[in-house]
Amino acid sequence: MGTMIGVMLLLVVFVMPLAWGVGARCDLYNGSWVEDESYPLYDSRSCPFGRKEFDCLRYGRPDTKYLKFRWEPAGTCNLPRFDGVKLMRTLRGKKVMFVGDSLTLNQYISFLCLLHAAVPNATLSSSSDNRSLSAVTFEDYNLTVMYYKSHYLVDIVKENIGRVLKLDSVQIGGSIWLTADVLVFNTWRWWLSTGSRQEWDYMQDGDRTVKDMNRTVAFSRALATWANWVDSSINSSTTRVFFQGISPDHYRGTEWGEKGSTCEGETDPSSPSAYHGGPIPQVAIVKQQLSKMSKPVYLFDISYLSQLRKDAHPSKYNGVKFRVDCTHWCVGGLPDTWNLLLYAALVHSI
Numbered sequence: 001m002g003t004m005i006g007v008m009l010l011l012v013v014f015v016m017p018l019a020w021g022v023g024a025r026c027d028l029y030n031g032s033w034v035e036d037e038s039y040p041l042y043d044s045r046s047c048p049f050g051r052k053e054f055d056c057l058r059y060g061r062p063d064t065k066y067l068k069f070r071w072e073p074a075g076t077c078n079l080p081r082f083d084g085v086k087l088m089r090t091l092r093g094k095k096v097m098f099v100g101d102s103l104t105l106n107q108y109i110s111f112l113c114l115l116h117a118a119v120p121n122a123t124l125s126s127s128s129d130n131r132s133l134s135a136v137t138f139e140d141y142n143l144t145v146m147y148y149k150s151h152y153l154v155d156i157v158k159e160n161i162g163r164v165l166k167l168d169s170v171q172i173g174g175s176i177w178l179t180a181d182v183l184v185f186n187t188w189r190w191w192l193s194t195g196s197r198q199e200w201d202y203m204q205d206g207d208r209t210v211k212d213m214n215r216t217v218a219f220s221r222a223l224a225t226w227a228n229w230v231d232s233s234i235n236s237s238t239t240r241v242f243f244q245g246i247s248p249d250h251y252r253g254t255e256w257g258e259k260g261s262t263c264e265g266e267t268d269p270s271s272p273s274a275y276h277g278g279p280i281p282q283v284a285i286v287k288q289q290l291s292k293m294s295k296p297v298y299l300f301d302i303s304y305l306s307q308l309r310k311d312a313h314p315s316k317y318n319g320v321k322f323r324v325d326c327t328h329w330c331v332g333g334l335p336d337t338w339n340l341l342l343y344a345a346l347v348h349s350i
């Protein structure tokens, strides 16, 4: 009898938390948005890291309801409440690096604002040594948070024929990424760019050099190169690796049942039953790639929860573009939830 109870206790103490963390009953990424009066998590107007791209309140966004939604996972699990001081204690003496495009910058700025709100009088130092790397150090915790701009993750090299996108090499970024203890990667959006926004003239994969190719195929080749780099270069006992997942945009109103409209003027999230956009195809490529890796990489599967947030984009309330921006996200806003998920993974291991 004593043994039985012992076994049951063991089950409760050790097996239950595991099941709670990773079991099917706790899918953090399926759920819905609920209004929460305690939101937003900080006042973006007192965040010293605000950027004109994302600072919707400063650029005249009149409605603020979009700040008041909390992501509620379906089933039995909850996202833990964000505790910035706890996060900084966990990360004391460490370097956190966000690597990717402007959607990564979106998450980086939100991360800085969340930390700053927890310790508004903290001693900060910041640096931006060159165009691709910027950093902020919270001196009291010796915690450095960095953003490394990389649209494709793989290298772009200037050669005689022009700028060559090397689908099989991540040497340039790789040496810098290795200096971090926590890495958050993302790429996809720029793979679609053409014309003057395309940052390369040729693509090269091994001894094959081409003027262009199917962009989804090129993306998956680059992702495989990145995955090989992680598998061969990362020491999992010292470095945690995350992938941000694919952030959706809102230019096609049919996805949420409003033909012809964009995110402009939207003030409410979609309910799960009203959203018809379907999964983003590249997410399956990311998942498949991650499942083949030998090193653990945690995927922030943020696509679906973000798809429901047609209301969370800067739209015309930003300081850089004259066009309506339904690609990036207001900060504060949706990227704070992406960081709640990062927090849950780093501090609570879920």
Ligand SMILES: *[C@@H]1O[C@H](CO)[C@@H](O)[C@H](O)[C@H]1NC(C)=O
Pocket: 030, 031, 074, 304
């Ligand atoms: C979320 O869960 C519901 C109920 O199990 C399911 O019908 C739906 O397809 C799920 N949605 C996603 C995006 O996984």
Ligand SMILES: *[C@@H]1O[C@H](CO)[C@@H](O)[C@H](O)[C@H]1NC(C)=O
Pocket: 093, 094, 095, 142
């Ligand atoms: C701060 O952290 C770095 C590693 O990121 C370490 O090398 C350094 O010694 C630490 N400084 C202090 C004052 O603890």
Ligand SMILES: *[C@@H]1O[C@H](CO)[C@@H](O)[C@H](O)[C@H]1NC(C)=O
Pocket: 120, 121
């Ligand atoms: C930060 O400093 C201000 C002014 O010195 C002070 O009023 C405020 O209480 C401090 N906040 C915290 C959280 O220490």
Ligand SMILES: *[C@@H]1O[C@H](CO)[C@@H](O)[C@H](O)[C@H]1NC(C)=O
Pocket: 129, 130, 131, 132, 133, 176
């Ligand atoms: C940018 O900064 C990184 C890290 O400090 C350094 O390795 C790299 O050489 C710098 N690049 C340029 C062009 O200065």
Ligand SMILES: *[C@@H]1O[C@H](CO)[C@@H](O)[C@H](O)[C@H]1NC(C)=O
Pocket: 214, 215, 216, 217
């Ligand atoms: C590119 O490749 C993907 C994956 O193989 C395929 O689904 C898609 O139809 C292709 N696109 C074009 C324009 O050929």
Ligand SMILES: *[C@@H]1O[C@H](CO)[C@@H](O)[C@H](O)[C@H]1NC(C)=O
Pocket: 235, 236, 237, 238
């Ligand atoms: C990984 O890091 C741990 C802790 O610092 C160290 O003991 C181990 O030797 C490292 N492994 C490799 C393969 O470098």
